[in-house]
Amino acid sequence: xxxxxxxxxxxxxxxxxxxxxxxxxxxxxxxxxxxxxxxxxxxxxxxxxxxxxxxxxxxxxxxxxxxxxxxxxxxxxxxxxxxxxxxxxxxxxxxxxxxxxxxxxxxxxxxxxxxxxxxxxxxxxxxxxxxxxxxxxxxxxxxxxxxxxxxxxxxxxxxxxxxxxxxxxx
Numbered sequence: 001x002x003x004x005x006x007x008x009x010x011x012x013x014x015x016x017x018x019x020x021x022x023x024x025x026x027x028x029x030x031x032x033x034x035x036x037x038x039x040x041x042x043x044x045x046x047x048x049x050x051x052x053x054x055x056x057x058x059x060x061x062x063x064x065x066x067x068x069x070x071x072x073x074x075x076x077x078x079x080x081x082x083x084x085x086x087x088x089x090x091x092x093x094x095x096x097x098x099x100x101x102x103x104x105x106x107x108x109x110x111x112x113x114x115x116x117x118x119x120x121x122x123x124x125x126x127x128x129x130x131x132x133x134x135x136x137x138x139x140x141x142x143x144x145x146x147x148x149x150x151x152x153x154x155x156x157x158x159x160x161x162x163x164x165x166x167x168x169x170x
Contacts, residue, residue: 012034015163018166019159019166020039020159022050023166024098026054026058028050028055028058028165029162040158041157042108043109043153043156043158045104045108045109046083046106046108047158048109050083050084052093052096052117052118053095056121058155064093065093070087070091070092073101075087077087079105083105092168108156110155111150111151111152111156112132112134112153113134116133116134118164119137119141129167132152134152141164
């Protein structure tokens with residue numbers, strides 16, 4: 001189980017620095033210095049939309065379906081534009097927004113939510129087969145050595161999301 005990557009001297013560990021470099025190279029983060037990237041902050045759903053959309057396009061070479069139109073009651077067009085249309089892009093890539101009318105842009109992201117989105121992108125794993133929607137996704141990522149903590153209630157941190165994305169690209 002990987003703990004916080006920042007040690008007592010406020011120094012990031014090597015794997016986290018490598019994950020940040022990977023994320024910066026692929027447009028997953030726009031902050032070039034990992035110490036300025038708020039690596040230990042909680043991930044919001046709108047930030048996850050950006051990170052996963054950039055990952056899908058830059059690393060997985062996915063193409064958004066521009067015919068799909070995202071309509072969420074809690075995301076006005078002005079908010080989507082303010083965030084460079086990340087909500088729309090995540091929807092067009094079929095990463096987020098399945099079976100819901102609310103996007104919840106400022107809610108924090110749990111391991112269950114992130115694992116489900118990443119697993120859909122990587123493996124096209126189905127939701128729900130026998131239990132909670134996230135179980136097959138967390139299980140697949142764990143068996144693939146992408147995650148090592150399967151607690152679905154963990155609140156995702158930016159550093160750990162970058163780490164999982166880097167691991168999944170290997």
